[in-house]
Amino acid sequence: MGEDNEKCTIVVFSGEMDKVFAAFIIATTAAAMGMETTMFFTFWGLKAVQKGNPTGTGLFGKMLSMINRGGIDRLGPSKFNFGGAGRWMFKKMMKDQNVTSLPELLQMAIDLDVKLLACLMSMDVMEITQDDLIPEVSDVVGAATMLAEAQESKIQFFI
Secondary structure: OOOHHHEEEEEEOOOOHHHHHHHHHHHHHHHHOOOEEEEEEOHHHHHHHEOOOOOOOOHHHHHHHHHOOOOHHHOOOOOOOHHHHHHHHHHHHHHHOOOOOHHHHHHHHHHOOOEEEEEHHHHHHHOOOHHHEOOOEEEEEOHHHHHHHHHOOOEEEEO
């Protein structure tokens, strides 16, 4: 793809619909512009690349999974979630305005060869395995790999 200075790295720290939406808009735009693009999903951001199945082996891991199973279509907005009603409302408003949905943006990122990486430490803490992630996550890595990607990138975002 692009040269070393034509790279974009995005750390996706939030698992909230609006922030994940912004991250995917930036990623797909950068990739469409010919930039080699990497998204590194950590902590709640991992929820965007989870399949949505129950996770965890210990009590706390299972509790986290019950509270938030993850899955791109289950993410709630950062404001006005109202127990899921806000998520439904925003999805309807986006559809009414012909705005691309989060699942479609995820597929677009995959089609544009955006590299999807998951944070190993966050997965360990939250008791999420690689089998719990969508198959398009190319690798489970540590912060050093993300920093190496960012170091080679012309643009870096933390969302």
